[in-house]
Amino acid sequence: MKGNKISSFQGFLKLTKRVRKSKTNSLTTSIFSLPNELLITEVLARVAATSICDFFNLILSCKAFHQTADDNYILGHVSLDKVPVIPWRSPKQAFFLEKCKETGHPEALYREGVVQYFSFAKVGEGLNCLNSAAKVGHVGAAYVLGVILLCIDKGGDGRRLLNYVKSKKGIGESRKKFKDVINRLWLNNFLEPKPNACPMQAQHRRKQRWPSDDDDDDDNDVSCEACGCHLQVIFVCNLLRGIVTY
Secondary structure (H helix, E strand, C coil): CHHHHHHHHHHHHHHHHHHHHHHHHHHHHHHHCCCHHHHHHHHHHHHHHHCHHHHHHHHHHCHHHHHHCCCHHHHCCCCCCCCCCCCCCCHHHHHHHHHHHHCCCHHHHHHHHHHHHHHCCCHHHHHHHHHHHHHCCCHHHHHHHHHHHHHCCCHHHHHHHHHHHHHCCCHHHHHHHHHHHHCCCCCCCCCCCCCCCCCCHHHHHHHCCCCCCCCCHHHHCCCCHHHHHHHHHHHHHHHHCCCCCC
């Protein structure tokens, strides 16, 4: 009886090892059965999203990587942190940024929208780029577009966009990003705020301070939607004209 138990246990161990080996082989097989192009694309996309410097180094290290570097999926994920807003001195960076924009890269579209609207005064093109970036979830683009719409008599759409940014807790970060971009531009187009329609704006303003680009959105909470949106409009308008609001 004891011998039967030992034999059964040994059989169980062998079965377990076979199952584990089968699972390992299955996993290995499933990975390496994927097309090389798909593996290369995914690797490049992950590296590109982390560091553009590492991305360029990687595509220079391997012919297969170099041939796949222009893939739209990869260019749509690449990090632009190290790329200037307007790469005046680097035709290669300018070409690369343009290709990213063509693939629908949200950050590239956001930058292009701000540059076209506020620096080149191409209102239509600027709005189109910002709108395209906002549609795919770029919070900074939604913030800037929301403020612009509030200044051009499209308050309903503008408030909706700013409420979206607020729901993402992105007000403070959006202000910082916008300030960083316009500080690198020669501005030729500005915004003029519309009057605040809230009948109790004086009381609401006394209860709240004006926003700064260092504030977190939770620290600048305004219960009145109209007054809250108007604060953002005033902040952006003053920022464009170099007026400190804090």
